[in-house]
Amino acid sequence: MAFHEVRFPDNIGRGARGGPERRTQIVELASGDEERNASWANSRRRYDVAYGIRRADDLAAVVAFFEARNGRLHGFRFKDWSDYKSSAPSQSPGPLDQPIGTGNGSITSFALMKRYSSSSQTWTRAITKPVAGSLRVALGGAEQTSGWSVDTTTGVVTFDTAPGAGVTITAGFEFDVPVRFDSDTLDVTLDVERLGSITSIPLLEIRR
Known part of the structure; x- marks a missing residue:
């Protein structure tokens, strides 16, 4: 298989x-x-x-x-x-769409996720098949155009340098x-x- x-x-x-x-x-x-x-x-x-x-x-x-x-x-x-896609159907994916983790100064890899929320309830879906070329990433609200890579076969984003402690990591993407x-x-x-x-x-x- x-x-x-x-x-x-x-x-x-x-x-x-x-x-x-x-x-x-x-x-x-x-x-x-x-x-x-x-x-x-x-x-x-x-x-x-x-x-x-x-x-x-x-x-x-x-x-x-x-x-x-x-x-x-x-x-x-x-x-x-x-x-x-990570955004609403009428919008294009943006770097602030989905939180995927918080930096601690040592972890460099973060898995893509999509959250589905209604009222106070939320379910988080693992995204393992992002579409190549569609990913946008932000650290602390600022888009990062370099310094990271994504494995499109697993949905794992890896940074060249670990994001600092407390830094919010967000991403936007299309996926299969x-x-x-x-x-x-x-x-x-x-x-x-x-x-x-x-x-x-x-x-x-x-x-x-």
């Missing part, structure tokens, strides 16, 4: 359906009350990209991509058009979702005009 640092075709992925999934256990008591427990600490995303196929060429591209990944064996990148096919079969249908379709092409987020 390996991860291929290649992205599923954007023009097909743009028509996908899907989003985050959580796993919650609900027990109904004899009184009618409920007890709810979260089985997963983090969400996991599912998609169906069959809705993005509009032409026979799209179908051929998906079949080729599927074969090159050996079905479910190898993971790959997917652009979730509904959630692919690490996924795999969730089926080893593509059920292809061809009509009289040789146009094709696939009923369902499920993708599942890879969590490590």
Whole structure:
């Protein structure tokens, strides 16, 4: 099993359906009350990209991509058009978008994260597949155009010199979702005009 640092075709992925999934256990008591427990600490995303196929060429591209990944064996990148950047959908990523750590004078590496907040509740998502060339970084509110690098295969930002104690580190970026096919079969249908379709092409987020 390996991860291929290649992205599923954007023009097909743009028509996908899907989003985050959580796993919650609900027990109904004899009184009618409920007890709810979260089985997963983090969400996991599912998609169906069959809705993005509009032409026979799209179908051929998906079949080729599927074969090159050996079905479910190898993971790959997917652009979730509904959630692919650190900023609001109407804005471009900026260096102050997301806090990713606070300096202590010795740590040089910090993992990219995205926070989802509503009222007083916040959930933090690890970002492991930033898009190359999209990252902007700031120290204490001042953008840094050099002195750092990012590993686009892990989402870890490394500074040449450790940020000073108490310095807030923020970042803005675009990112992909690490996924795999969730089926080893593509059920292809061809009509009289040789146009094709696939009923369902499920993708599942890879969590490590």
